[in-house]
Amino acid sequence: MFAVIFKAKVGNQDQHYVDTVAIMRDLAFDQYGCVDFIAVAEGKQEIAISYWHSEEDIKRWHQDAKHAVAQKLGKDKWYSSYTVEVVEIKRQYSFGE
Template identity: 40%
Template structure:
């Protein structure tokens, strides 16, 4: 399993951002194999974590036209900066 870690410094979020984020999350989970998605924000920082079964699923998602359009709007309007990391999950523990 892989996790994509998206960290961003927010420039300005609006209603279009909220709508777009919700739609993209649903599409990733339903159509592209995303296993889980969580996002948190505090002040002007946001972090989103998404879990994927394999690199092919991540690559397909990265090329999806709606996702690419949202990435462009993110660079133009919503984010001052961002970084993306992809990491392999070696172990996972749950309680209880």
């Protein structure tokens, strides 16, 4: 299992941003095998973590043409900066649910 950690400083997030996020989320789940996606924001900080079965799925998602347009809009309009980390999950455990 792999995770993509997206950390950003928020810029101007308008309704187009909200709509694009929903479309990208559906695309990741429906066409690229995203397993889970969690996003939170506090002040000007945003973090999103998505979970994937393989690194190949992540690469294909990253190269998707619609995702490329969203990435460009992110750089040009919606974020003042961001970092992306791709990590392999070595161990997982939980409590409850």
